[in-house]
Amino acid sequence: MKKNIIIISLLFLANQFFAQDKIGNKIYAYGNVENSIIGKTIIYYGFSDPKSEKKIVEKFQDLGVDAISWNKLFIPSSKYSNYEVNNELANNEISTVILIKSNGKSNYTQSYANTNYNGLTNSLNTSSSSSSIIGNMGIIFEIYNRKSNFNKPVAVVNANANNSWGTAGSERGLILKIVDRVVSALKDEKAFNPVGYFTATETNYSTIITDNPNNVDALFQRALLRSQKSEGLKEAIDDYNTIINLEGKAKPTIFKMSTVYNNKAYCLIQLGNYEEALRMVNKALELDQSEWYIWDTRGELYYNLNKFQECVTDMDKSLSIKESNNSLYYRGLAKIKLGQKEEGCKDLSKSKLLGNSSASKEIETLCN
Template sequence: MKKTISLILLLLSTNQFFAQDKIGNKIYAYGNVENSIIGKTIIYYGFSDPKSEKKIVEKFQGLGVDAISWNKLFIPSSKYSDYEVNNELANNEISTVILIKSNGKSNYTQSYANTNYNGLTNSLNTSSSSSSIIGNMGIIFEIYNRKSNFNKPVAVVNANANNSWGVAGSERGLVLKIVDRVISALEDEKAFNPVGYFTATETDYSNIVKDNSKNVDALFQRALVRSQKNEGLKGAIEDYNTIISLEGKARPTIFKMSTVYNNKAYCLIQLGNYEEALPLVNKAVELDQTEWYIWDTRGELYYKLNKFQECIVDMDKSIAIKESNNSLYYRGLAKIKLDQKEDGCKDLSKSKSLGNSFASKELETLCN
């Protein structure tokens, strides 16, 4: 990824755009607005006005957009690393980021004169005053989504409005007036697509990859979809191979490379290619020892290679991080293989209670 979200948020200066398309009253669009706002959306509001921010998020939600505020995930004034930002967005399955920021405003001075009659002096007294009133305001909406890896905005909407309320007008009122117009224009332009990046189909991911062969996030998502079907395991492995070939050249935002090596290894395990899977899962462990599923993958592989003690050691580490039914299942089987039947049956029983149907069958066969 060439540019991360945290860096994008620093770009609060007014951008210059050239090719434009008028989509509403004083509203101009740049880029492809149609289907630009996909799936779960997070809105960064670049004004210090929580009340307006809440109303704007609610306006998007009113049109069926699964929208939340940036401040719901990230505490204002706190510093986050690029990894922390991207990881949080991925964990919450955010597909679109909308930045709303000022594009300047103009003010004018309005003068007032008050004349009062003074009965004591039989004279008229005139006093004058003046105040600054907002005249015009511009706002930019920058739309980023995962289909472009958040590298650059897929669409930008530039809008402005005049203050028709005079002295009664406020910045908040003018902002909300513009937002209403822009949301209406976005709806007319069919910008909203509820099918987000994380709920796309294999074909959708293939289309993304076709447009951007280095979109490793799309390759990863397609591999996950493919691996859910036995006939798709080889295709998933091909996607993981492509991601590995792009390591260091394309930056992922929704996964770690340790997971890629782990997932490729697990696809090979499902195909019965145990010896080929072992160096891959060893690489995953080398890269990351904090994920339970990596220890679980190698533990299952060790069991299938008849390395029962090694299986138990890895499953102990997996269960220490998270108690999963698969880790308990294979640890139980390995213990029984090593004549630790009582402890093994306890693991199988716990695995069954966590929803493992295979453990039920093994309990009937091995533990009665």
């Protein structure tokens, strides 16, 4: 199976909550907290304080969460496209995003008086000053995961704490105090589940689909698993057809529609249905010509249709985007069919070096 591009769209939506549960001292939860933090987790800390961010990530790690900082993948102040962000999260197999942000704070003014005796004038001199001290801090933890398609939070925790340290208190100290309480409460509520979305099985995806037939992400992942077995190709095509029928009705977060058409085409190639496969891969290229694997799919299809020059042309485009042993393999075979034996054997040799075991057999047969 060819490489598939995964796209995640994170939507940090405005909070609209209808019920809450108290899960700790001044800690309230909305939604289903249990098993909400699954697999590898990235924490977006909405305060400009790297030291606190590091400590907060470590607090989650200490309780067994496979957590990393958002800034580990994304450089602060740098601009990233939605595609770059989504692809990076998928490539790092992030299953959960926790967004930590302020929910407001209060301050109060504390006045001080200082009296000194002046011996020269035999008098008392009193001076006064005042300072603003933080009184209360509120923090919101929004939890998103792939089981909900990242479309909305699966759970939200709202917590606050009073400053009991007076002038010794600080925003950082109060935030860390709140985080300690929240992380402990999340543990008690069994929020942490080490099994992430990326380790799910076909059975798990089927369960998700039964609960939500419009979950196109689960359909896509199940199709990928099914297509890895020859007896599952027709079922994989059924899943891809369902996704195509839901286009415009259900929003994917881990794939592009061009990949769906490409993958369906590749299943059809393996089943020998070249005519329909050509329609599917041409549709994929109408949607996106920037992915190497779509050109590779059509190039392999052209080879099976004995259109060897067309195969070479498509594999040239594929290899101009990314080097692939499959593209080199079929380009090599096509060149040999076109009478370009020397160039074709060079492609097969390079394909072999890149790990294509089938190239070894062809070299023995065609290049000696």
